[in-house]
Amino acid sequence: MNVASEAGNSNGKGRLEGTHLLVRAGEYACALPLASVRRVVRALTVHPLPGASAELEGLAEFGGEPMPVLNLGRLVHAPAGPNPTYPVTVVVWVGPVEAREMLGLACDAALEVVHVPGGSVVAGDGGFLLGEAPVAGEVVRVLNLEALGRTG
Amino acid sequence: MARGYLLLRRGGGLWGIANTAVDGLARQGADYRITIGGSGGGDLVADEILGVVEELRVWPLAPVVRRFWPQPAAGLAVHGREPVVMVDPGRLPAALSVEGSGEGDRPDERRENHE
Numbered sequence: 001m002n003v004a005s006e007a008g009n010s011n012g013k014g015r016l017e018g019t020h021l022l023v024r025a026g027e028y029a030c031a032l033p034l035a036s037v038r039r040v041v042r043a044l045t046v047h048p049l050p051g052a053s054a055e056l057e058g059l060a061e062f063g064g065e066p067m068p069v070l071n072l073g074r075l076v077h078a079p080a081g082p083n084p085t086y087p088v089t090v091v092v093w094v095g096p097v098e099a100r101e102m103l104g105l106a107c108d109a110a111l112e113v114v115h116v117p118g119g120s121v122v123a124g125d126g127g128f129l130l131g132e133a134p135v136a137g138e139v140v141r142v143l144n145l146e147a148l149g150r151t152g
Numbered sequence: 153m154a155r156g157y158l159l160l161r162r163g164g165g166l167w168g169i170a171n172t173a174v175d176g177l178a179r180q181g182a183d184y185r186i187t188i189g190g191s192g193g194g195d196l197v198a199d200e201i202l203g204v205v206e207e208l209r210v211w212p213l214a215p216v217v218r219r220f221w222p223q224p225a226a227g228l229a230v231h232g233r234e235p236v237v238m239v240d241p242g243r244l245p246a247a248l249s250v251e252g253s254g255e256g257d258r259p260d261e262r263r264e265n266h267e
Contacts, residue, residue, distance in 0.1 A: 048164065056221055059235035059237070066236070070220070149215060
């Protein structure tokens, strides 16, 4: 699933342009900025790093490059869902544009492309968790992937 | 030793080290002992020696990796379709050390569910 190209086609008449990819991570729905999403693939083979924190599942190979894979549910402290096998890896760019890094996010599911108005996001920490917003009757966590790649 | 990189496996993961940093390699029981020279020298332990590759493209360790895995490493690479952690000969990782190599090894947790 090439999300970037599909998003370009979804801008039809009478529809709001999609801004985020909605994914399921445990019991939470999270909105990832579409511009940062490179691809959605079935779970990649992950090689654990000894001594890594729980958020870091390990390393995978993607497109001939080594890529860290983080568990999105653990990143957002989501309670595990009924079937926590994380069958989907969302490949994203993190960090500032001039120094962006490729990263995999292990998720339960990629749901849909949605429109999240900037003004609807509230109560975030100003960092990775930009805030929360109502989307189709559900409160979703809106994430700032640029913040995830920052040092410090 | 010749140029290139020695590839080894420990705890299910693949590790690489510049051949020029390796002073010796010996079998010790079921494991292998690799002697590293230089100022940060010491011994490393491996479950398996895969061999030497002449070339590896090494990527620097990304900040996001350092954030969640605060261990010394010279970078990351790919061999075949498997990621490789490059060892910094001046700062040997605990996961490969003789004393601490059992810590955090999770070889059975590898996920291969993308068939």
